[in-house]
Structures are given as structure tokens and as C-alpha cells.
Amino acid sequence: MTVHTKGSGTTWVGRSIRRLEDPALVTGRGRFTADMPATHWVRFVRSSVAAGTIENITAPERAGIVTAKDLAKLKPIRPMLSKFNYVAVGQPILADGVVRFTGESIAAVYAPSKDQAEDIADQVEVEISEGAPLIDAMDALAEGAPLVHADTKHNVIVEGRIATPGFEDVWKTAHKVLHVEARSHRQNATPMETRAGHAAYDGSTGRVTLTCTTQMPHLTRTAVCDILGIPESDLRVVAPDVGGGFGQKMSLAPEYVLLVWLARKLRSSVAWTEDRRENLIASFHSRDQHVQLEGAFDKSGKLLALRGDIVANIGAYSCFPTTCGVEPLMALAELPGPYDVRAYDCRSRGVMTNTCPMAPYRGVSRPVITFVLERLMDKAAAAFGIEPTELRRRNLIDKFPYTSATGLVFDDGSYKETMEMAIKAIDLDAFRKRQKIARDAGRYLGIGFATFSERTGYGSPAFAARGMEITPGFETVYLTIDPSGFVEARIGSSPHGQGLRTSLAQIIADEIGIDPEFIKVVHGDTDRSPYGWGTFASRSLVLSGGASLLAAQKIRAKLLKMASHFLEAAPEDITLQSGSAHVIGTDRSVTIASMARAAYHQTHIFKGEIEPGLTETGTYDPSGTFSNACHVAIVEVDIETGRVEMEKFLVVEDAGLIINPMIADGQVHGGVAQGIGNALLEEIIYDETGNILTSTLADFLPPTTHEIPEIELHHVETLTGNSITKAKGLGEGGAIGAPAAVISAINDALSPFGISIDEMPATPQRIRAALRSSGKLPSNGKLA
Amino acid sequence: MKPAPFTRHVPRTVDEVVSALAEFAPLDGRILAGGQSLVPIMAFRMARPAHLIDINEVEGLDRLAVDGDYLSIGARVRHGAFHKPVIDGPLGKLLAFVVSHIAHYPIRMRGTFCGSLAHADPASEWCLVAATLDASLVVKSVRGERIVPVTDFLEGIMSTSLAEDEFLAEARLPLLPDDTKFGFYEFSRRAGDFAMSAALVTYRLVDGVIADAHVGIGGAEDRARRILEAEDVLNGNAPSPDLFVAAGEAAANAIEPLEDIQTTAEYRCDLVRAVTRRALERSLL
Numbered sequence A: 001m002t003v004h005t006k007g008s009g010t011t012w013v014g015r016s017i018r019r020l021e022d023p024a025l026v027t028g029r030g031r032f033t034a035d036m037p038a039t040h041w042v043r044f045v046r047s048s049v050a051a052g053t054i055e056n057i058t059a060p061e062r063a064g065i066v067t068a069k070d071l072a073k074l075k076p077i078r079p080m081l082s083k084f085n086y087v088a089v090g091q092p093i094l095a096d097g098v099v100r101f102t103g104e105s106i107a108a109v110y111a112p113s114k115d116q117a118e119d120i121a122d123q124v125e126v127e128i129s130e131g132a133p134l135i136d137a138m139d140a141l142a143e144g145a146p147l148v149h150a151d152t153k154h155n156v157i158v159e160g161r162i163a164t165p166g167f168e169d170v171w172k173t174a175h176k177v178l179h180v181e182a183r184s185h186r187q188n189a190t191p192m193e194t195r196a197g198h199a200a201y202d203g204s205t206g207r208v209t210l211t212c213t214t215q216m217p218h219l220t221r222t223a224v225c226d227i228l229g230i231p232e233s234d235l236r237v238v239a240p241d242v243g244g245g246f247g248q249k250m251s252l253a254p255e256y257v258l259l260v261w262l263a264r265k266l267r268s269s270v271a272w273t274e275d276r277r278e279n280l281i282a283s284f285h286s287r288d289q290h291v292q293l294e295g296a297f298d299k300s301g302k303l304l305a306l307r308g309d310i311v312a313n314i315g316a317y318s319c320f321p322t323t324c325g326v327e328p329l330m331a332l333a334e335l336p337g338p339y340d341v342r343a344y345d346c347r348s349r350g351v352m353t354n355t356c357p358m359a360p361y362r363g364v365s366r367p368v369i370t371f372v373l374e375r376l377m378d379k380a381a382a383a384f385g386i387e388p389t390e391l392r393r394r395n396l397i398d399k400f401p402y403t404s405a406t407g408l409v410f411d412d413g414s415y416k417e418t419m420e421m422a423i424k425a426i427d428l429d430a431f432r433k434r435q436k437i438a439r440d441a442g443r444y445l446g447i448g449f450a451t452f453s454e455r456t457g458y459g460s461p462a463f464a465a466r467g468m469e470i471t472p473g474f475e476t477v478y479l480t481i482d483p484s485g486f487v488e489a490r491i492g493s494s495p496h497g498q499g500l501r502t503s504l505a506q507i508i509a510d511e512i513g514i515d516p517e518f519i520k521v522v523h524g525d526t527d528r529s530p531y532g533w534g535t536f537a538s539r540s541l542v543l544s545g546g547a548s549l550l551a552a553q554k555i556r557a558k559l560l561k562m563a564s565h566f567l568e569a570a571p572e573d574i575t576l577q578s579g580s581a582h583v584i585g586t587d588r589s590v591t592i593a594s595m596a597r598a599a600y601h602q603t604h605i606f607k608g609e610i611e612p613g614l615t616e617t618g619t620y621d622p623s624g625t626f627s628n629a630c631h632v633a634i635v636e637v638d639i640e641t642g643r644v645e646m647e648k649f650l651v652v653e654d655a656g657l658i659i660n661p662m663i664a665d666g667q668v669h670g671g672v673a674q675g676i677g678n679a680l681l682e683e684i685i686y687d688e689t690g691n692i693l694t695s696t697l698a699d700f701l702p703p704t705t706h707e708i709p710e711i712e713l714h715h716v717e718t719l720t721g722n723s724i725t726k727a728k729g730l731g732e733g734g735a736i737g738a739p740a741a742v743i744s745a746i747n748d749a750l751s752p753f754g755i756s757i758d759e760m761p762a763t764p765q766r767i768r769a770a771l772r773s774s775g776k777l778p779s780n781g782k783l784a
Numbered sequence B: 001m002k003p004a005p006f007t008r009h010v011p012r013t014v015d016e017v018v019s020a021l022a023e024f025a026p027l028d029g030r031i032l033a034g035g036q037s038l039v040p041i042m043a044f045r046m047a048r049p050a051h052l053i054d055i056n057e058v059e060g061l062d063r064l065a066v067d068g069d070y071l072s073i074g075a076r077v078r079h080g081a082f083h084k085p086v087i088d089g090p091l092g093k094l095l096a097f098v099v100s101h102i103a104h105y106p107i108r109m110r111g112t113f114c115g116s117l118a119h120a121d122p123a124s125e126w127c128l129v130a131a132t133l134d135a136s137l138v139v140k141s142v143r144g145e146r147i148v149p150v151t152d153f154l155e156g157i158m159s160t161s162l163a164e165d166e167f168l169a170e171a172r173l174p175l176l177p178d179d180t181k182f183g184f185y186e187f188s189r190r191a192g193d194f195a196m197s198a199a200l201v202t203y204r205l206v207d208g209v210i211a212d213a214h215v216g217i218g219g220a221e222d223r224a225r226r227i228l229e230a231e232d233v234l235n236g237n238a239p240s241p242d243l244f245v246a247a248g249e250a251a252a253n254a255i256e257p258l259e260d261i262q263t264t265a266e267y268r269c270d271l272v273r274a275v276t277r278r279a280l281e282r283s284l285l
């Protein structure tokens, strides 16, 4: 077998090796929560109204049922922020007298099977006296609006403001001011696997094992134990194979608290599998925002100042652990994006309504703010009569480190380079010619560019800026070579489909000279892995990768010391590769496996100079690093029906050093597909009574393979000092840029009509309505 | 996502079907055919039939054959049966073209032609085919058999003239003359979704002018139907882009559009205008 390790000139890092996790997954041997047998199955009785007071709950005789009055001793879910005028509100595990959104759990019934539980739940009668629900954030802001939580003064739960000094003076010097009023409608992350939990009580220890489909096992343990008032040592949380999360599984599900409580009460095992309807109405929602943005430009098209007002509809409660500040506050800090603008004045508010609570969803606020900011740039380009890419060229940051108007420090990136590459690869000039010919023939093609930054891999210093009671950050890795010579890396983050086991094995392999197939990455089990924050915010490769590297460097040093003892050579003269330590330029070597044996079973031979065992710990808590990309969409808009056909999508991505190109590409492809769905199809719709009209996948429309075009992908690798592996995060970027690029392309296609589509998703109905309002459609519906 | 409890009955003959219906329909019993519409709504508990009369094992109902001047489609014939033309000539081609627009492959392997008609979703492609081609429907019960023209069968959104104890045993589609031209076009948000509007047109060219035009519209009103106003525009005229635009306009003006939260009447008419014209354009390809 060829050797590809440090010292050999070829490394594991940078190669598209096959994912180590796939053999089990593609042969049906994956292990998912819903597969586990249980003694009791739980079904939640959910509110059919958005706002009201519970008058009465009647259950069939002898039914196993839990209601709020059984849970009086439990604390509510009450995440905290110490800044931004945050108003703490509590979410009871089961609605306690008041219901605040359609789908809120009112009771839990349990029975020996899922089907029986559903039949019993069906017979539980809940009388609610209905109140007037608030659905739109703008209504909740209005003077005299009813309160979603009676114990607050208003429905604004969090409010941030950043204003750079002298803003007005800069604003006055503007040559042109452009304005965008944008609306991003509510969406659901729709992971393939809905939520599921299984709690099993162990009679001999009194411990409960909660197996659930989460992105953050340790935080789940902390939260559940705090709410129940039990020691963390009494709960083990396991995240087995997880079928996608996209953020929806990084917030605490109240349902899991109930399961642990019930398992303890019944001293048995209890399980719940969410169905798709529950997921669509009562899991978490995102992206429901109103954004007003104004940009002041000088004569040359340089952006001088940005003024914004963001209203995020955060639903009825605040999610744990990030709090509902996650959307409005990220929007506030990151709105200026990759553009050099020194004057900034923005207000951002999170507003409570009688809707399903908001939680982070891939990209969090950035798909929205990127879409709005790119609309502004496109409008400015039109006002200046130049190509949208030319306007971006005049404004993209290109000197690093760059400190933004909001205080973010951008490390080395390739904002302009990726755009120039994209322009070439898509052949913008040729497209413009083709577009003109098509237009003359009554066909409307458009191209859209989105340039953006993706803040990734940030540790506790960055999160601390938000004033969170729970401030995420570091990751720890325990790396062990056991006596058999196999390697185990136990990590705190908790991947759910991203291939992290493979990528980390590649990083470790290069350092310690053992092939990835012998390296097992263990995650998602609080009994086995170090305390960690889980997987979100494009962080796992940077943080767990960095921590793995640090631990592997220590193991490497120890192995070299041991090898030096065995081979009687200086450590500097020894390389580790392909499972052995070799003295450079000789045929002398010793296997790492035999050294591992010795580290445990022959420790006497090191005469106390080398500590027994082969375990090292690495902890990494970096300040963060910015990835960047340019996305390009080409679309055709059918002006008679408003339908958008995706012709092509192109990405030039810079996520630093790429550890496994195949895995990186997969992340971008998936993100782009999700972004296209966000841009065109996906929308959670409430009627005015607060009932959800899109509670099935026939109404809430994720894209299928038919709706996703060919995606052409190029990588630029800017090596940053901000990440010790030189890798930046890229889990969210695909979803951040795609909506902006698609909507920009639609607007480019429709430019002859003088309209602007500033709404997401850009549905055919909306596009056709805008076309109609342009007054430029010929009366017979077809342009000559 | 689990249906409420029910009892399943499995008749083997048509006689057993009708007597089971006579017995159980009054007790909230229903036919189960391919289950591709009924089972999802039962899973949501929006339908809670106490009895299901499963016709999937009834002999003879899988018959798909030409009888004289029509194609007979038994109640067990699945959508998938039409993937390849079932007969020579335009009708076989028309059905094969249309069927690929119904849902997705696995659904087409279970769902039935007659089930679609009985379910009477306004956007069902088979309802549109039946309406456009003037199908006749053979309805059976313990009281006997009646043959119902499609215009008397489809009554509204998911509503037909089937009596409680009746079942649709067979659908009859008139064969189309060999020189029949047809065109179909539908608009949906994603591939495989129900159409937000669909048009099916058939006609013959006699001495260069259109004769016997049938213009059917589905998904736009409470049921699929022929739009005589559009047919009048076409009959007696030579096909031309302007004529097709005019037919689309006539169809859009003639319908009583369904509205929902995302679809205004105006938009539905826009779609009808577009799908009608495009179906006509496709008839010339």
C-alpha cells in the first residue's frame, strides 16, 4: 500500500478518501433513535389553536397521561442573555394553562405501542378558550398589541443597536441612496429524520440514558438535568446516527425533558418519534424576518454608509441554549457582509408572536441578510448603470486583517479573487449576449451573483459578545492509542451526516502515521466523549479538527520519544508513517502497535522517563475564521406563469485548506440545494387564526432532484493563521449564498419590467403578481 | 400518522364487493383501491372510515382492453399500466404522455385510474382525461348497474354522483380517430406535484382546419371539464399562434377559478391562459 503521511511528501489531508461512516449507512446498518424498542410509547397532544387558555383536559379512563400539573416541580426552559434588553421568558415542558402557538404540547399520553398512544391521544379532549393570536411580527410590534407572555411589558424580547460615531455626517455626503424593503418568509429546516427520543431508566444505578437525535448531546444533558433538578451524572445522552439537523436539532426539545421525567417516573423505557406533521408545525422554524436596508453610495459607486432595521419573528418562546437573540443579533453584527463600509447604523429586534419558536437554521440570519444586501448592491449597480459585479469589485474587502464597522475581524480571504474566477468560469460576457438574443425572442434569462463571508469556527470570545449565559466555544478531543495499536479519538462535537469521522481521521493520520482506517472517531455519547458543544455554526472541523491536531501532536511527540528509545536514534531523525516509526535513511523501524503495547504492558523498560499509557487531550478555542464564496445562478423566468427554471449554479468557494474535497463538495452541494429551496419553494404559511396551512410535504415544498440544476464547484484555498489546521468551516455557506444568487438572477431576468422581487421565497405567484403590477405585460399575456 | 382503527374486508368477486358495500357503506365503509389518496388522509385522521372494502384481490377488475369503440379500464388498473401506450393510435400515446405527470413512480405503481376518478381531486390528470374525452363510467351496486357520462359523474371538489353503496367498476374512454392530434400541458410547483392548472386538447384537422376540438381544463375549477368557449374559437379555423392565444384567452375568461391563500383568481386565470395555449402548441409538435 502506498504511504501518504507526514514526511512522505503526500498526506491524507487533501484527498477524497471514501467516508468511513458510509458502509454502515448505505447497507442499512445505521443506528437511529426511532429503531430502538421501548416499553412505553409517547404521543403528544398538541394545541389546535394559536392562543388561548386551557379550560379542561379530559382523557379516556385508565389512559396514561401527563399534563402540566404533574410537572409542577420542573423548571421552565428559560435561556438567558445579559445584554440587548433581553426579556427572559419561560417555556413550560407542557403548556401550563396558556397555549401560545398551534402545535404546542398540552399533554403526553403513553401506551405500549406507538399506534395505541396515537389512538388514546386522539380521544383526549382539550377545551381551550381562544384568544386573539399574533402571527406577524409587525402586528406584535403595534401599540396596544396583546402580549404573548402576560408577564412582559411588550413583545420585543431582544433589541440591539449599533451606530458608528459620525454616521449622519457620512450619510449627508451620499451621491445616491438606494433602499430595499425585504421580506423573508418562515421556513422549516426539514431534516430527513424528524426528531425522536428514547429514555431508558436503569434500575440498578437509577440513571437514565436518553438517546435522541440531537446536534448537542452535552448541552442536552445539562439542560434536562437543570430542569429536572438532578445531577448530570444521573443522565447519559446518546446521539446515535442522526439523519440531518441543519440547526433544528441544536435547540432543546421540551419533549426530551418529558421523556426523561417519564422514564424516571415509570422506571422504564419510553420513546417518542415525531411525525412529519409535528415537525412542520411544532419543531422549530426560522428565517421569518422583515428587513429595511438603505445604502449611501459616493459618485464612484463606493458604499459609504448602511442603515438597517431588522425585525425577526422569533415565535412564542426563546430557544435553548442560543436564545432567540441568535437571528436578530447575528443579523445586526454581520449585515455589512464582505463589503468595506465604515458607517453603519442598524437596529435589530426579536419579536414574540403566537407562532412556533424560532431556532437556528443553516446560515441562521445570513441567508436573509445576504439576500437583502445583495439586492441593495444590485439596485445600486442598476442606478449607476454598471454590471453588478463591477459594483461589488469596488466594494469588496481586500486588505486583511479587516476590522468591520461592527468590530468583526476578517482574516485572510479571497473575496475579489473568487468573484473574478466565477465571472470567468461562467463567462459573463457570453451570457449577456445569450441573454439579449433570448430577450429578443421573448425569453427571460437572468444571472445573479452573490458574494459573501461565512463566519466559521468561532470559539468562546466571539460568542461572549452576545452576553449569553451559556457561551459556547472550545472543543476537546481525547486521543488514545490503545494496547491493540488502534486509535480512538473521542470528540465533543456531534456530527450528523457531515463525514466528520473521516475528516478528523485524515488530520490525525497525517500527524501520527497511522492510516485513517485504524482511527475510530467516537462522538455523540456523554459517557464516552469529553464535554463539548456539538455541531453547529460551521465549527466542527475547525474546532474538533484543531483539538484533534493538538492531541495528535502530543501523541506524536510521545511516539517519537518512545521510538527514540527503541531505535536508539534522535527523535528528529525519526518519521512516523504507515503504522511504523522509521529512522530516516535507514531500514530500522518499529511498529507503532508494538510501542503501544509497551506503553501499557512494558512500561518498566522506559525507566520512568516516559509516562505509562498513550492518551492525550487537545482543547481548542480559537477566535474564528471567515470563509468566503461567490455564488452564481442562471435562471429563466417564464413571465406568463412566474415559474423559475434553474439553468445552472456555480460556486467558487474558499474554505481554506480542504481536508477531504469530496466531503467539502457534498456540504456545498447540499447547502446550495437547500438554498434554492429557500429561494423558490419553501414557506410555512399561517392563516390569520394561527393555523398552519403547510403541514405536509405536499404543501411545504423542499426541492427534489428535478428542481436542482447542475452545480459547478471550484475551490480556492487561502491558508489562514486563525485555524491551526488551516481549514475554515463550510457547512453553512452553500445555504447562505444560494438564495441571494437565485433571487438576484430572477431580478436580472425581469429587469426589462422595472420591478424588484424582494421577497423570499420568490414563488411563481409573487413573481407573476409583480409582473402584472409592472403594467408592462401585453394584454394577451404573451409578449410579441 | 397512524390511521384510526378500521376493519378491512377482502372480497374476491364483484358481487362480493357490492354486497359488502351494501352492508358496510351505511356503517361508514369505503372502497380501498390503490390507497394513494385514501391512506394519507387516513394517516392524518382527516378520514376515519370504520370499514375498508379492499378491491385489490377482486378478479376481473384488472381488465384493460378495447371493447368495440372504447377502451375499458377496470377498477384495479394502476396508473403505471399506461407508462407504455396500451393501444396503437393517439389514445395510447395520449395516456402514456399524461401518466408521467401523475405523482411519482412508486405512487403510479399503486394508484388506480378509477380511484382517481372516484376521489375526484380537481387537479387529477385522469379526471381531466375523462372529462376531455367524454368518458362513460360503469357504476355497480346491489341495485344493479348504471352507465354515467363523466359530466354527470364529477360533481365538485372530491365529490361525485356515486351513491353510498355504489362503486366505480370500470371507466370507458372512446377510442380516438387515427388522425387525432392532442396536446397536454400542466403547471405545478415541483415535478410530480398536483397541477395548479392543466389543459388537454384533442382535435382533428379536416382540410387544414380544426374539427371536433375538445379543450379540457383541470386544476382550475372545482372539477375538470370541457370549455366549449375555447372549442368554439378553434373549430373551423386553421391552427395558428394567434388562434391558440385566442383559445387560451377564451378558456381563461370562461372558468370560475378556484382560489386559495397562495393563488388568486387572477393568477389561476393566468395559468389557464398559459396552459391552454401551450397544450395547443404541443399538439403540433
Ligand SMILES: Cc1cc2nc3c(=O)[nH]c(=O)nc-3n(C[C@H](O)[C@H](O)[C@H](O)COP(=O)(O)OP(=O)(O)OC[C@H]3O[C@@H](n4cnc5c(N)ncnc54)[C@H](O)[C@@H]3O)c2cc1C
Pocket (backbone or CB within 6 Å): A698, B030, B031, B032, B033, B034, B035, B036, B037, B038, B039, B040, B075, B101, B102, B103, B104, B107, B110, B111, B112, B113, B114, B115, B116, B118, B119, B121, B123, B124, B125, B126, B162, B166, B167, B168, B169, B192, B193, B194, B195
Ligand atoms: C405524493 C402524492 C402525489 C400525488 N400526485 C398526484 C398527481 O399529480 N395527480 C393525480 O391525479 N394524483 C396524484 N396523487 C393521487 C394518486 O394518483 C392516487 O392514486 C389517486 O388519486 C387515487 O387512486 P387510488 O387507487 O390510490 O385510490 P384510493 O386512495 O384507494 O381511494 C381514493 C378514494 O376513492 C375511493 N375509491 C377508490 N376506488 C374506487 C372505486 N373503484 N369506486 C368507488 N370509490 C373508489 C376510495 O374509497 C377513496 O375515497 C398523488 C398522491 C400522492 C400520495
